[in-house]
Amino acid sequence: MKNEFDLSGRVAVVTGASSGLGADAAIAYARYGADVALLARRVDKLGKVASEIEAMGRQALPLACDVIDEAQIKAAVEQVIKHFGKIDILLNNAGIAIRGTVEQLTVEDWDRAMNTNLRGMFLMAKYVVPHMRERKYGRIVNMASVNAVIADKNEMLARHVYNASKAGVRGLTLGMAASYGEDNITVNSIGPGLFESEMTQNTLFANEQFMRFYNAINPMSRPGKRGELNGTIIYFSSDASSYVTGQHIIVDGGTAIV
Ligand SMILES: NC(=O)c1ccc[n+]([C@@H]2O[C@H](COP(=O)([O-])OP(=O)(O)OC[C@H]3O[C@@H](n4cnc5c(N)ncnc54)[C@H](OP(=O)(O)O)[C@@H]3O)[C@@H](O)[C@H]2O)c1
Secondary structure, eight states: OOOTTOOTTOEEEEESTTSHHHHHHHHHHHHTTOEEEEEESOHHHHHHHHHHHHHTTOOEEEEEOOTTOHHHHHHHHHHHHHHHSOOOEEEEOOOOOOOBOTTTOOHHHHHHHHIIIIIHHHHHHHHHHHHHHHHTOEEEEEEOOGGGTOOOSOTTTOBHHHHHHHHHHHHHHHHHHHHHGGGTEEEEEEEEOOBOSHHHHTTTTTOHHHHHHHHHHSTTSSOBOTTTTHHHHHHHHSGGGTTOOSOEEEESTTGGGO
16 A cells, blocks of 8 residues: 655755754654755764664765855755755755844844845755756755744744744745646645754753743643654655645644644
8 A cells, every 4th residue: 555655765855954853854754765865064963864864774965065055055956966866855944043133133143044044945945946847746845933923022032033034934935835836846834833952952941931931831831852843744745745735834732823
């Protein structure tokens, strides 16, 4: 019987694969049968993820790539296609969180966050989409955040450029989904709530006051556990979602509904 979630024979590209949610997703792709190209700036960390994937009998291609740099993105996409012959899945996951209100943020903060979180996704798509269109197949998954749709008044948590960049990811996803449906390319986004990662472990998770607040407003009274995002990533990346495009799934234990 066909398993719609099976990714055997597929090639996935994951940006921000050196830690956190991206590393977990890359390993999940391999577990579902895909070969994976791993992109990030820290190649030593990519090497560790690659070893885990190879130990599972799948191929991994670690590539140094700063998503702020168009030339590096173009070169990385070319290398993946040369190495694997194709790209079926793109998980646009690389991102940074910079705290601050519009009054506190510098222009440099704003540009760095927007260039990483939003312009980086545009550039990855710019070089991957023509290849997917040619092959009439593609699954693009863009990592947004629950912070695309919720905010709160606490100064310590206010992250205006993060909110803006993640809402931008949502808009980019809609536009791309509308343009490329006829090419059999689906484009969806995911809005994680709070998950432990390099981004959050020394900031939000280390802040008892914040954790009490998060657990109090969260219907499940806890942050996400490692791996709890993978089901949604695999769904959007596989044939299980072949007629689903332009959609956004929030994986946050219900924070955004209250
Ligand atoms: N954790 C959460 O609670 C949460 C919630 C909502 C959304 N998210 C989103 O999930 C995604 C992954 O975050 P995470 O929580 O897993 O944090 P993380 O552990 O800090 O991972 C971020 C990843 O992005 C990469 N990255 C950052 N800047 C980059 C650049 N200029 N070029 C290439 N890669 C870059 C990092 O790799 P290098 O440093 O090696 O380049 C790293 O692999 C982000 O988009 C984040 O906004 C996370």
